[in-house]
Amino acid sequence: MDQLTLMAVHAHPDDEVLSTGGILARYADEGIRTVLVTCTNGEQGDGVGGVKPGQDGHDAAAVAQQRLAELRESAGHLGITHVELLGYQDSGMDGWDANHDASSFANVPVEEAAAKLSALIERYRPQVVVTYDENGGYGHPDHIQAHRVAVAAAKSTGIPAKFYYTAIPRARMREMFEQMKAAGVDFGEDFDPDAGFGTPDELITSVVDGSAVVERKLKALRAHASQGDSIFVLQMPEEAQRMAFSHEAFIRVSSTVEAPDHEDDLFAGLR
Ligand SMILES: [Zn+2]
Numbered sequence: 001m002d003q004l005t006l007m008a009v010h011a012h013p014d015d016e017v018l019s020t021g022g023i024l025a026r027y028a029d030e031g032i033r034t035v036l037v038t039c040t041n042g043e044q045g046d047g048v049g050g051v052k053p054g055q056d057g058h059d060a061a062a063v064a065q066q067r068l069a070e071l072r073e074s075a076g077h078l079g080i081t082h083v084e085l086l087g088y089q090d091s092g093m094d095g096w097d098a099n100h101d102a103s104s105f106a107n108v109p110v111e112e113a114a115a116k117l118s119a120l121i122e123r124y125r126p127q128v129v130v131t132y133d134e135n136g137g138y139g140h141p142d143h144i145q146a147h148r149v150a151v152a153a154a155k156s157t158g159i160p161a162k163f164y165y166t167a168i169p170r171a172r173m174r175e176m177f178e179q180m181k182a183a184g185v186d187f188g189e190d191f192d193p194d195a196g197f198g199t200p201d202e203l204i205t206s207v208v209d210g211s212a213v214v215e216r217k218l219k220a221l222r223a224h225a226s227q228g229d230s231i232f233v234l235q236m237p238e239e240a241q242r243m244a245f246s247h248e249a250f251i252r253v254s255s256t257v258e259a260p261d262h263e264d265d266l267f268a269g270l271r
Contacts (some may be wrong), residue, residue, distance in 0.1 A: 007126035013071035019166035022210025028079035173198030
């Protein structure tokens, strides 16, 4: 039988932490092989000193280098056994100039990127693959593209036994907003915490307890120091961070093995 293997498919350096840092660390601790696939180099992130893309002094190549170094550090904290880079160019947030660049990840034909990912799936033969939902979690073009690529590669290889989308349960999202508000974070007048953020709780199939690895997850997040401005969790009070990080939730999209409707282990039915 193949070695138990988890593969997480993400868009940018730093995405591995928030929604899957707990499972990556916990399953690595259990001796499961953990493979992180990061599709882009994150060129559209902040530069040194917080320089934003499009501003003077934003050097895409230097940003990519910095972020890939941060990714290695983060992966170290999470005990990730294999980091694989697809090497695509960051498309930037929806509406940014980089959206129009033909070589941006979101504009690469899905089949082309899926062929690269399929080769990795053939090599590692993960029983469990995790990626974003069809909205990319929150609408970032690269996250949506990572979703499409992972779905296509899982389908064409037929290798993953269980396929998942990351999720933040709606109730937990509301809790986090409350805590941030209480800590003085200003969302502005028009902000409506009930506007449908997060995944409807009834769609969640799998919740994994990561409370034993919260500290490592926080360290991994802090390793992405150059992106500190845009990592909202880092602006939350520490107690709220710990609470937000203690569990990770998922939607099981497909499974070829018997597993409970509500499970606390993504490898349920596989061991
Ligand atoms: Zn991202």
